Amino acid sequence: MSQQRHRTAPAEYTFDDLAVVMGTYNEADAIGTVLSDIESVTDGKADVVCVDGSSDRTPEIARDHGATVIEQEPQGYGVAVREAVLTPDRPVVVTTDCDDTYPMERLPEFLDEINDGADVVSGDRLYHGAEEMPAMNRLGNELFALAGSVLMGKRAHDMTTGMRAYRREIVQKIRWTENTGLSAELLMRPLMRGYDVREIPIEYDERKGETKLDPFSGGAEIAGSIVRVAVEERLR
């Protein structure tokens, strides 16, 4: 699904050029593992940014691991993650959830794809079956991918994954409008503007701690975002 129209000159980025960012909302059960994994995989070189709305020990644990913690009243996934992706000044920005579901050991491959010329690299959880994902979420995500692909006229296999790498210039250039649907928006706008967007299969683990997203109201919000963003991008 890549197009070369906006292709950027290749550069060899290393972990010194990488920021890993996340929204964190009462993730004390998981954040230590996530940040340790990032540290060991990137040799402590990645810059880590947590936009935090917690009332538990999450921000203390994050600071102990050397992360930059930005405090923000909890206002939803997208409000936190938008702030998180716009904060670092490193040229490659990776998003993740802070719930120990995403494979931080795959960070080198995400960076390799960027170095190969990708503008956005998206971790496709559904490729391997996502058996640890709640069945409702899995069905919803399959439907989002099908409907989203039809609306965009371009195939995407997992629209709402939390693990992606972006060239910073792209997240800076585009105006982001969605909250719960931000993850879909972060894939759709670059894809529909002809950037080199690639999906790579990833493993997806069982969540530690409680989900912050209600599957019904959250799912409806995401569906609304997918339709709105697709229409906006087609009319652009």
Ligand SMILES: Nc1nc2c(ncn2[C@@H]2O[C@H](COP(=O)(O)OP(=O)(O)O)[C@@H](O)[C@H]2O)c(=O)[nH]1
């Ligand atoms: N700061 C902040 N983080 C949030 C908020 N809502 C969700 N998050 C974080 O965003 C990530 C995704 O949420 P999660 O509950 O894992 O959603 P799920 O993967 O769809 O179950 C997690 O790291 C949450 O802690 C919020 O309102 N504020």
Ligand SMILES: [Mg+2]
């Ligand atoms: Mg999650």
